[in-house]
Amino acid sequence: MSTQSSVNRMEKIVSLCKRRGFIFQSSEIYGGLNGFWDYGPLGAELKRNVKELWWKSMTRLRDDIVGLEATIIMHPNIWKASGHVDTFSDPMSTCRACKKLVRSDQVWEMLETIPWAEAIRATAPEGNLDSEALLKWAKGKGSRLVPNLALIKDPEGFLARVTQRASELDPAGHTLLQLLCTADANGPLCMPCPHCGGELTEPRPFNLMFKTYVGPAATEEDIAYLRPETAQAIFAQFKNVVDSSRVKVPFGICQIGKAFRNEVTPRNFTFRSREFEQMELEFFIKPDEVVQAQTGSIATLDGGPVPTEPQPNWGWEIWHKYWVEERFRWYESIGLKRSSLEEYWQKPEELAHYARATVDILYKFPFGTQELEGIAARSNFDLTQHQTHSGKSMEYFDQEANQRYVPHVIEPSAGVDRLILALLSEAYEEEEVTDEKGNKEVRTVLRFHPRVAPIKAGIFPLLKNKPELVNKALEVRDLLRPLMNVFYDDGGAIGRRYRRQDEAGTPFCLTIDFDTIGENGPEKEGTVTLRHRDSMTQERVRIADLPALLMAQIS
Numbered sequence: 001m002s003t004q005s006s007v008n009r010m011e012k013i014v015s016l017c018k019r020r021g022f023i024f025q026s027s028e029i030y031g032g033l034n035g036f037w038d039y040g041p042l043g044a045e046l047k048r049n050v051k052e053l054w055w056k057s058m059t060r061l062r063d064d065i066v067g068l069e070a071t072i073i074m075h076p077n078i079w080k081a082s083g084h085v086d087t088f089s090d091p092m093s094t095c096r097a098c099k100k101l102v103r104s105d106q107v108w109e110m111l112e113t114i115p116w117a118e119a120i121r122a123t124a125p126e127g128n129l130d131s132e133a134l135l136k137w138a139k140g141k142g143s144r145l146v147p148n149l150a151l152i153k154d155p156e157g158f159l160a161r162v163t164q165r166a167s168e169l170d171p172a173g174h175t176l177l178q179l180l181c182t183a184d185a186n187g188p189l190c191m192p193c194p195h196c197g198g199e200l201t202e203p204r205p206f207n208l209m210f211k212t213y214v215g216p217a218a219t220e221e222d223i224a225y226l227r228p229e230t231a232q233a234i235f236a237q238f239k240n241v242v243d244s245s246r247v248k249v250p251f252g253i254c255q256i257g258k259a260f261r262n263e264v265t266p267r268n269f270t271f272r273s274r275e276f277e278q279m280e281l282e283f284f285i286k287p288d289e290v291v292q293a294q295t296g297s298i299a300t301l302d303g304g305p306v307p308t309e310p311q312p313n314w315g316w317e318i319w320h321k322y323w324v325e326e327r328f329r330w331y332e333s334i335g336l337k338r339s340s341l342e343e344y345w346q347k348p349e350e351l352a353h354y355a356r357a358t359v360d361i362l363y364k365f366p367f368g369t370q371e372l373e374g375i376a377a378r379s380n381f382d383l384t385q386h387q388t389h390s391g392k393s394m395e396y397f398d399q400e401a402n403q404r405y406v407p408h409v410i411e412p413s414a415g416v417d418r419l420i421l422a423l424l425s426e427a428y429e430e431e432e433v434t435d436e437k438g439n440k441e442v443r444t445v446l447r448f449h450p451r452v453a454p455i456k457a458g459i460f461p462l463l464k465n466k467p468e469l470v471n472k473a474l475e476v477r478d479l480l481r482p483l484m485n486v487f488y489d490d491g492g493a494i495g496r497r498y499r500r501q502d503e504a505g506t507p508f509c510l511t512i513d514f515d516t517i518g519e520n521g522p523e524k525e526g527t528v529t530l531r532h533r534d535s536m537t538q539e540r541v542r543i544a545d546l547p548a549l550l551m552a553q554i555s
């Protein structure tokens with residue numbers, strides 16, 4: 001459950017994102033568009049770094065994965081075959097009073113952080129109703145906050161009803177909230193609208209795909225969809241990749257790109273957006289029977305960690321676990337602590353019908369622990385579906401096994417925007433520091449891992465009106481900028497410049513001073529002050545050593 005301090009923390013992160021140019025509301029000058037976000041100068045660099053690190057870890061640092069870049073709009077039959085046209089929907093309810101749409105399965109989660117619902121729950125701790133407190137609230141604050149709540153319209157009448165049904169009250173306060181929003185005392189209990197306390201309608205499915213028309217005719221036949229995930233293009237191009245590249249199962253195809261979902265209730269900043277980016281891998285493996293026939297055994301999970309080097313006798317289960325562990329390792333390598341992440345194995349009843357196992361990697365966001373990535377063992381469902389719908393064989397001829405089969409797949413599917421939000425949440429810190437004059441102040445710092453930090457080094461001439469210092473600083477900038485993103489700043493006191501870079505998450509700052517230009521003797525000439533963001537310690541470093549020293553931290 002979100003606490004006040006986590007709400008405040010989130011508000012501070014959102015405000016820093018706007019103030020420093022990480023994330024802006026899309027189309028803000030026209031009032032914004034709900035569920036759409038733009039990345040400003042710092043956000044764009046951060047996002048680019050994250051995508052490049054993912055791409056590098058998947059393709060360049062491995063022999064068994066290749067990349068793909070497919071179109072956003074594809075043949076609509078792809079979404080028929082994948083099941084998205086028929087089943088890619090969320091349950092949606094409409095509020096009878098304010099007419100807002102709400103995702104029915106998220107109502108309770110939303111109500112956890114909404115002050116008016118918290119106030120009602122507080123009148124029935126552990127399910128024991130304090131009638132007087134509830135009545136007082138209904139006639140006072142409640143009447144201003146949620147005028148559409150049935151209780152507010154007839155406080156005494158509703159209180160009598162609740163008192164009669166006191167034995168049904170649950171400690172979480174769900175029944176109490178339902179009783180107080182349902183106008184018809186004899187009808188079934190409704191769900192309360194989180195926005196105004198009105199009654200929500202029964203859930204009905206709402207397809208999340210954005211529709212468009214291809215070509216000028218705009219008839220039913222021209223309907224196409226903006227892709228709701230990047231994965232399907234990989235399945236659709238499976239044959240072309242196999243035929244054109246020297247890949248052999250087990251191998252993967254990965255893709256980074258935009259995805260679109262017409263989410264019913266976009267919320268939690270960028271966490272649930274309508275346009276977002278995904279980084280997806282489809283890792284194709286041999287069916288277990290083929291592995292068994294070829295190697296005489298199938299390696300099983302023994303509860304311990306899976307070897308980091310894949311083995312020929314791995315079946316789907318161990319491949320799945322391997323990818324879960326790889327993904328955790330990657331998140332740690334870009335600065336998310338293991339203790340900020342959770343591994344959630346979906347229960348059998350939660351699994352999609354074709355999935356054999358799905359693990360969600362969750363991040364402890366300020367608004368709750370939520371999904372960052374899903375890693376699903378999807379059998380050969382997708383390729384088989386495309387084989388059936390397109391009439392084209394998706395079989396792979398395995399020379400080692402001398403056999404044809406439709407490969408099975410493990411799918412690690414991550415959201416770029418959720419990861420950016422996780423990195424911002426992980427990095428954000430306010431700490432009390434003492435300045436040179438002994439004054440205490442709060443410094444806001446983003447402790448990004450140097451690999452993802454949007455700016456790697458701030459470069460400052462001590463004084464901007466001293467040409468020797470300025471020229472030397474520009475020389476340092478020109479030395480480093482082909483290698484990394486640096487920021488030259490000659491404005492204001494050095495302490496202020498450090499603080500500005502702390503807020504941007506810049507791990508290193510370099511100050512060019514009189515020592516650098518040899519005014520205090522030859523031994524320090526050609527050295528700069530390197531200041532570390534996290535410890536705020538400073539050291540003297542030779543300019544010539546800077547490229548290697550910094551590259552070792554950021555690559």
Ligand code: ATP
Pocket residue numbers: 229261263270271272273274276277278371372373374413414415416417418
């Ligand atoms: P959720 O249950 O949160 O809606 P999902 O299980 O539907 O997510 P997937 O279809 O597995 O998500 O998509 C893979 C990843 O894409 C998610 O783990 C998430 O990081 C990202 N993602 C999905 N929907 C959104 C969205 N609306 N906004 C931002 N990222 C998203």
